[in-house]
Amino acid sequence: MNVSESTGPAGSSDDDADSPARAGVESPGASGRRRVRLAEPTQKELDALPLEKRLELLEQRRQSRHQWFNSVGILFGVLFTAAGLIVTSLTWRTGQEELRNAREGLATAQEGQVTDRYTKAVEQLSSSRRDVRTAAVYALERIATDSDRDRIAIRDVLAAFVRENDPARTVRNDDLPKEPDSDVQAALTVLARRPAEPQRPVSRPGPYKTRTAEEARRGLQENRPVPVLDLHGVRVPGARLLGANLAGANLEGAGLSGAFLDLAILKGANLSDADLSGAQLVGTDLSGTDLSGANLTGVFATFTTLAHAEWSEETVWPKGLGGRKGMLARSEPFGEGRYRIRQPP
Template sequence: MSRRTMWISMLTASGVFVVVVGAIILVPRLLYPPLSAADLHGVGSAQARIELQQAQSRLTNDARSAMLQSCVGLLVVIGAAATWRQVHVSRESQITERFTRAVDQIGSRDINVRIGGIYALERIAKNSHADRDPIQFLLGAFVRGKLTWLVGTADGPEHPTTSVDERLPVMNVRAPDVQAAMWVLERRPRTPDDPKLYLSRVDLRGISLRGARLSRTLFRHSNLARAALAGAQLDRCDFTDADLRRSLLDGASLKGTNLSRAHLHGASLRRADVRGADLRGADLSGTVLEEALLTGAQADGATVWPTGLSAEVRRELGIIDDSRSP
């Protein structure tokens, strides 16, 4: 604060103080002025005149006391508002400092520091609604940047790979920072207006997300081979051309999910809810579909079904099979 601003503030405060003091002194006297001789004319008893003057004085004092109490109450309210404002500003400053420190941490070369920064961002998201979307975007970018699966580029990976790499360590061992980021993303507070989580073209092989809440997430062209997704909420996700071979999806909810051209060979979908899903062009050969709900799922002539799932059985299950589609 500049010296000029300080002087202006001091003069303003002094002026307000003088006005308030003057009002406390003058207003009660204007409301209840002292009784004059003319006012007391006709009052024969001297004792009665004294009592009337005392009563008028009490009215003046009572009015002055009421004004003082009002001023004190107003000062308390102003003080409380100023304190709340200071606390709010201090809290925002602390959150900004914590956010900056966490961003620095997830860029560290030390994996333990990165994991600490990821969990620090989760704490910030829980405490600050305004920072939830930026943190979601930041962690999504972190996952995409760490394990990119650049399908379709000149030097990109084969997709799907010739076989599932059984020797590849699970995510918690291979990239524990990415696993931590995914756990934080699936636990994030959700609202109907949340932006979609973008995790397309990401190498998520061996990820463990049992019971995760990832509805409306984009996994287009990603590799989720051997992913543990049992009981996960994956409604209305987009798994277009995603590699889900050997993935565990038992009891998962995939209502309205786009699985077109997805690779599900050897995946397990026992008791999974796949109602209304798009299975056009999906490879379901060797997929376990015991007790899976498939009512309204869409298929076409390019859909590859497990052995024994005949056209008649598919009709009984409520699958909409348009074999005339290309």
């Protein structure tokens, strides 16, 4: 179909004048120039076209229609995909929030169970029956294994239990039992094999202040220095502490005569004025300990580490370690009346 613009009266025809749809409608363009908007061809014009041309036009119309349907289909597909992604995102967020709430609920429930077990075990420590007290000691050990946050508090509770249930000060040394009671020994065993402290303990805390379980827990949460294990003044002759981890412990004035301390770690412990007479110290680590005024009469000490241990004029050394004269040869002055054992070559 040919379409041409009319240039004047001479170039116009009757068909063109009578067929404004075929000639098109003129409209001004953006630049002021006129352009022709083509109208749909009539059936007469289509019949006048060659067969090949008509087939070509039909194919073009069919392709245009298919393209329109394809575009609409793609648009709907994009919209459905976007909606699916939004729904998936909302579902994932909801699932994460539910999972977080479930975990918090589980943690709260577990903490409540630990608190109940802890309270019951502490109550059983005051039972009049020794077997109940012994069972409570091992129950606290299990709680300390399950709950790191309660480990220091349980350690302090068991140390207090030993201090309060050992023989009274009024009992003479000659009248002391040869070994601790079973419940006290159980507490010592649990303390000896307890896991490593969650924080490095202070080596010289000064006067020890017994803490409640809540104070111990709060101090641990606030990242404060953890006080050392306090067993000062305990009287547990014959105690079995083989391989015990008592590093940095406060054993000032402790009665450990005849105790079995083979392979025990007492590095940095305070053993001032302690009674270690007749104790077994095979392979024991006493490096850096304070042995001022300690009584080591008759101890069996082989492969014992004493490097940097401190002692005083009141310290009693056994003959097996060369006595006072032999220890003076291995030590250097460290203040008035005090000495420090040198590192062996």
